[in-house]
Amino acid sequence: MNIGEAASATGVSAKMIRYYEEIGLIRPPHRTGSNYRVYGADEVHVLRFIRRSRTLGFSIEETGALLALWQDKTRASGEVREIAAGHISALETKIAELQSMVGTLKHLVHCCHGDDRPDCPILDDLAGSSTKTKGH
């Protein structure tokens, strides 16, 4: 299987497969006589693992750690859970930040009449106006 086939078999682009190889996340595969990369079932499995991990928002670094644990048959599942739990709290922190932005913005949008007139509480807020937009 060449890189294009591996890409469509895994949903990881050829570009990214080469990149993962370059940064050492995956091992360099065998090459044909004409220098084409050759992938087998094992590599495909690894790439699918990586893809799933990325889909769940793990960084490449975390993905590498998870991959190592996956391949370590003597691992402690506690280590895996710790990585996942850390990731959950990072995600929750991020979500809280975004929700705080949304909360503020919704309030401002609600207060803005949004027509042809120029006066706009959204801009007033950005400009640091201390004008109180009444709590809804």
Add this chain to the structure above:
Amino acid sequence: MNIGEAASATGVSAKMIRYYEEIGLIRPPHRTGSNYRVYGADEVHVLRFIRRSRTLGFSIEETGALLALWQDKTRASGEVREIAAGHISALETKIAELQSMVGTLKHLVHCCHGDDRPDCPILDDLAGSSTKTKGH
């Protein structure tokens, strides 16, 4: 006021002030004879606007548009509201993605005993195991 003072007056780093100038988000300020940038009250106001906009998660591009509207006394507040509303939906899309990740991860973490034993439903999921982790 030199760039360092402007930075502490606005919470925007000197690095970023220079960057905003470079990309055309702000106008090049006057310079002293020794080529130091000089900022006044207007520039500080603009920088605070930018900072607030970035705090609310607007991109630099959106921030530029908002800044232009702010300075356009004949603006229609509807345009501002449209930018803000678009940003809210982008944020909500992002939040939903992250929440979906958290949901999956919490379920997996809940199913993992997280001790010294190697078997781990988190890794099983990443590896694409079709083993059903029973819905809670």
Add this chain to the structure above:
DNA sequence: GATAGACCTTCCCATGATGGGAAGGTCAAG
């Protein structure tokens, strides 16, 4: 005045994960 240190300037490089594209080699079908 000289010197020290805290600033300023420009320039280059790095991040993280991904894509675009050029220049050149290879393979398979017609």
Add this chain to the structure above:
DNA sequence: CTTGACCTTCCCATCATGGGAAGGTCTATC
């Protein structure tokens, strides 16, 4: 044997931010 679809490596771009080097300037203290 040509054509088109692949492969290879290499460089560049994204977005917003920071680090740091090399060199110039200002200010306070001796």
